[in-house]
Amino acid sequence: MQTAPETASVASTEQPFELILQRSQIRLPVAPGESMADVLQLAGVALETLCEQGVCGTCMTRWLDGEPDHRDSCLSADEQATHVAVCCARSHSATLTLDL
Numbered sequence: 001m002q003t004a005p006e007t008a009s010v011a012s013t014e015q016p017f018e019l020i021l022q023r024s025q026i027r028l029p030v031a032p033g034e035s036m037a038d039v040l041q042l043a044g045v046a047l048e049t050l051c052e053q054g055v056c057g058t059c060m061t062r063w064l065d066g067e068p069d070h071r072d073s074c075l076s077a078d079e080q081a082t083h084v085a086v087c088c089a090r091s092h093s094a095t096l097t098l099d100l
Contacts, residue, residue: 017091021045021100022064036086036096045100047086054088061086066096 014032019039021028030039037059040047050058054072063084069092072085086098 014090017066017093018095019091020065020095020097022097023100030091036084036089036098040086040100049087052087054085057085059085059087062099064097064099067092068096 016029016031019028019030019036020026026043028039028043030036035052037047037049037052041049047061048058050056052059055074057072057074060075060079060083062082068080068084069090070080070084071088071090075083075085084096084098
């Protein structure tokens with residue numbers, strides 16, 4: 001059974017960032033300990049999730065700008081260059097723009 005990778009970051013050391021939805025120009029704050037998937041769903045964005053651990057790839061979303069902190073175990077390096085698993089990823093940059 002495949003499991004999500006361990007991360008050195010814990011919620012208390014994560015930095016907040018802003019999620020920008022390119023198509024709708026909506027900006028959403030993501031607090032430490034919050035997932036992008038949760039923030040998107042609370043904002044009414046239709047998003048399918050399944051494992052919510054970065055294993056299945058169901059929530060894979062194209063990113064356009066920023067520096068994602070990939071924490072999944074489902075995306076290849078080539079896929080990570082253009083997509084992010086929003087259930088578990090964070091952002092190294094202050095903003096992360098998604099193709100939504």
